[in-house]
Amino acid sequence: MIITDEKLKGSIEDKMAIADSFNLMDDDFFAVVMRDKAACSYTLSRLLDKKLNVIKVDTQYAIRNYNGHSVVLDALAEDDEHKLYNIEVQVKNKDYHPKRVRYYQASLDTLFLEKNQNYKELPELYLIFISATD
Template sequence: MGTDQQFFCGNRMDGYEERRNKVRRFQLTSDIFFCKVLEDKEACQEVVRILLGHPSLVVKDVKTQYSIRNIENRSVVLDVLAEDTDGRMVNVEMQVSEDEDHQRRARYYQASMDMSFLEKGCPYEELPELYLIFITEKDFLCQKTGISYIDRVVRGRGTVTDNGVHEVYANLTYGCEDEKIDELLRYMKRSDCDYQTEVFPNVVRKVRYLKEQKEGVEIMCKILEEEREQGIRIGVKRGIEQGIKEGMAQGIERGMEKGIRAFICDNREENIPRERVLVKLQKRFELSVGEAEMWLEKYWG
């Protein structure tokens, strides 16, 4: 374990306990927590089997936070991408905090995945069967049910056609006639450690590990630290971008100050020692000792 992680998750008991309490409040509706739980192959398999209604499906590989880069256009980061033993691909997205056009998002994700799956010169038949499962807060399809399966149908004929893409939209607002799906979606909103079930025991096991066991809590602590620091970097970047419009020097200065202030305040809240923050500040923002001291005097309080 690195020095920063020790201070963040272990050496200061008050800070550690505070972080552990925050981790305990996580639910599967958090995409960060959702991804950590479903990177467990058995847990992912349970979720996919239940939501697709395929009890015999076997997941052989799982990737979380899977990035598909596009040099010229928008890149995507998939929450969960799984492959089963028959070569079928399953993308599971937790999108409860997003108020967007989920169907067009699914369309773009599918296109991005297809581009990454099919190598140049290969026939289209080699595209794998693809399942997209989007879990949202609201019933944006207005079907008054907790899960909807979308088919391509010939208008006026009712004939279902198959291009290998299957869209599934689950929501956390309505219940489901299927008891297993209903139980799973209800659990996602609570994510209790002491929950007892025979339907998805591996999901509960992974939740319990991340919330209760020291190793799991430290994993979540590290992720939260990385997310916080990424947010600081984004803040600095946005400040610099704003600087292009307002005047480069002034914009960079504003962006740097916002990032430094957030960094100092967050570390102080975590009870990380002042002298340790001083060292981290110099490294993170390439400051001299004097400059770092100046910012600490201003924002440490």
């Protein structure tokens, strides 16, 4: 295999230095880490101070709204009790967070309540925003 991307060339030490600079506030790194159910379970357990078991997780989960604003969730997880967890990482303070949270919740609720379903059938949902600026 021939490496043609200049960013991928270099010594193992160079690559380790780049990897050492990553943290969960980096969008791409966050997505890779949260894709692992055990890592996601551990992170949620630490954040919520309770033991839970993630059975499904999707990163960069897109909810398309053809009549309005679409959203892409950083991580959407489901635990073994079928509770949902939307974990968002915000590095910049570019949006009004309370309304952003409200819009994300509404988008998820619309997605998980089908026609003729009762509102009590909506799954329990936790929205977790991790912000570097708050």
